[in-house]
Amino acid sequence: MISKYPDPPLTIAVIGGGVIGRTLATAWTRSGHGVTFGVRRPQDDDLLQFAAGIGANVTAIEPALTGTDTVLLAIAGDAMPEVVPQLAPQLAGKTVIDATNNVVSPVLNSIADLSALAPTARVYRAFNTVGWENFADPTYGDTIGDLLYSGPAGIGQQAVERLIGDTGLRPIHLGDNDKAHLADALTALWFTLAFEQGYGRGVGFKVLTR
Numbered sequence: 513m514i515s516k517y518p519d520p521p522l523t524i525a526v527i528g529g530g531v532i533g534r535t536l537a538t539a540w541t542r543s544g545h546g547v548t549f550g551v552r553r554p555q556d557d558d559l560l561q562f563a564a565g566i567g568a569n570v571t572a573i574e575p576a577l578t579g580t581d582t583v584l585l586a587i588a589g590d591a592m593p594e595v596v597p598q599l600a601p602q603l604a605g606k607t608v609i610d611a612t613n614n615v616v617s618p619v620l621n622s623i624a625d626l627s628a629l630a631p632t633a634r635v636y637r638a639f640n641t642v643g644w645e646n647f648a649d650p651t652y653g654d655t656i657g658d659l660l661y662s663g664p665a666g667i668g669q670q671a672v673e674r675l676i677g678d679t680g681l682r683p684i685h686l687g688d689n690d691k692a693h694l695a696d697a698l699t700a701l702w703f704t705l706a707f708e709q710g711y712g713r714g715v716g717f718k719v720l721t722r
């Protein structure tokens with residue numbers, strides 16, 4: 513499938529080779545973007561095989577960030593306080609998407625650290641609110657799901673909306689990152705519905721309008 517967005521393809525570093533990184537990388541390579549996984553074990557056979565299957569590359573984290581315009585952070589959330597300061601110099605000038613949920617911290621996102629340590633990066637809070645199943649299949653019967661996200665207006669926003677659209681979901685902008693807590697509240701709502709109220713991991717969100 514070729515992206516419905518006309519711009520040139522993005523070059524994306526997906527930091528983290530787990531389930532969310534793999535799911536989004538699959539949607540993005542399918543849409544024609546260039547994807548490099550940046551991981552701490554670039555020799556991992558399973559990831560190498562997976563990446564080859566979708567047409568992505570695998571390297572260590574630092575080289576993955578070189579020459580890419582867009583970065584998805586998709587590592588364990590509790591590693592972010594340690595990892596963000598290491599990555600920050602290489603995030604300058606890039607569109608950076610924080611999909612991580614630090615469930616052992618009172619704040620799920622790492623937007624404050626990213627914005628402080630990489631002040632020229634365009635930082636977004638996205639892909640954190642629902643389980644990976646919703647990015648693999650964005651349809652709910654006849655309905656297309658929505659993905660609510662935050663971050664600054666401008667070229668970074670265009671890239672993020674394009675990448676959300678490439679999963680099949682409809683992007684809904686909540687505003688700049690002073691609204692990131694709303695995206696995080698949705699994560700909490702998703703966990704409650706999926707695991708406490710029996711809706712399961714495929715539960716998603718839709719904004720209804722008249």
Ligand SMILES: NC(=O)c1ccc[n+]([C@@H]2O[C@H](COP(=O)([O-])OP(=O)(O)OC[C@H]3O[C@@H](n4cnc5c(N)ncnc54)[C@H](OP(=O)(O)O)[C@@H]3O)[C@@H](O)[C@H]2O)c1
Pocket residue numbers: 528529530531532533551552553586587588589590591595611612613614639640641642643644645
């Ligand atoms: N799964 C979902 O449905 C979902 C949905 C939305 C958001 N998220 C968020 O996305 C993030 C990743 O979730 P996941 O489900 O993909 O997890 P996962 O399958 O467990 O993968 C975690 C990844 O993080 C890497 N990692 C852990 N600690 C690291 C460190 N100190 N430095 C570098 N890499 C490190 C792991 O590398 P190793 O293989 O080397 O350990 C692995 O590639 C989490 O923050 C999660 O909350 C997940």
